[in-house]
Amino acid sequence: MDLGIIGQAAGLFAVTNIDDILILALFFARGAGHPGSTRRIVLGQYLGFTAILAVAVAAAFGATFLPESAVPYLGLLPLALGLKAARQAWKSHRNGDVDQEDTGAEPGGGPGALEVAAVTFANGGDNIGVYVPVFATAGIGGMTAYAVVFLALVAVWCFAGRFFATRPVVARALARWGHVLLPLVLIGIGLLILVEGGAFGL
Structure with missing residues (x-):
């Protein structure tokens, strides 16, 4: 594999996914103490990013499954999840506790x-527009190299998110404010995608 392509792929991934580290840290903080949450978060991150890659590759080959006009509306996904998380946080605050059925969490707890996957895909929807021309000009070999590097870096991103979430100072802050930050971040991402993409004539 060409070192130049590896470097270009790593740089492209980093600049288009830097905000994912914060989101992953929030997810890992939310899943702290719940068995299996790390596995589910990593699986979800891979599912979401693989979907982004699949759409970008298909578009690069000319089979555009997602019309450009539809991309801004992906913001509805994190917006809806953020509003749901905000409602759950409010119920938790009012009741002093939240049973598992109300949280929508997996049986093991946590996200x-x-x-x-839904948050990852929606947050990376605008990345598709960046990846498509790069993939289209890279050829099949270059596209494969980009995909391999991207998928390897997803693991690095997951490790980084978990690392930040488990640092004592960060962990304490996220434990105290994570239930507030996660909905705010998701709602903010959703609104940003909608507004920047001009959804609903915004």
Whole structure:
């Protein structure tokens, strides 16, 4: 594999996914103490990013499954999840506790894989527009190299998110404010995607 392509792929991944580290840290903080949550978060991140890659590769080959006009509306996914998380946080605050059925969490507790995947895909929807021309000009070999590097770096991103979430100072802050930060971040991402993409004439 060409070192130049590896470097380009790593740089492209980093600049288009830097915000994912914060989201992953929030997910890992939310899943702290719940058996299996790390596995579900990593699985969800891979599912979401693989979907992004699949759409980008298909578009690069000319089979655009997702019309460009539809991309801004992906913001509805994190917006809806953020509003749901805000409602759950409010109920938790009012009741002093939240049973597992109300949280929508997996049986083991913490965020579910599909929830993480939905946020990852929606947050990376605008990345598709960046990846498509790069993939289209890279050829099949270059496209494969990009995909391999991207998928390897997803693991690095997951490790980084978990690392930050488990640092004592960060962990204490996330434990105290994570239930507030996660909905705010998701709602903010959703609104940003909608507004920047001009969804609903915004």
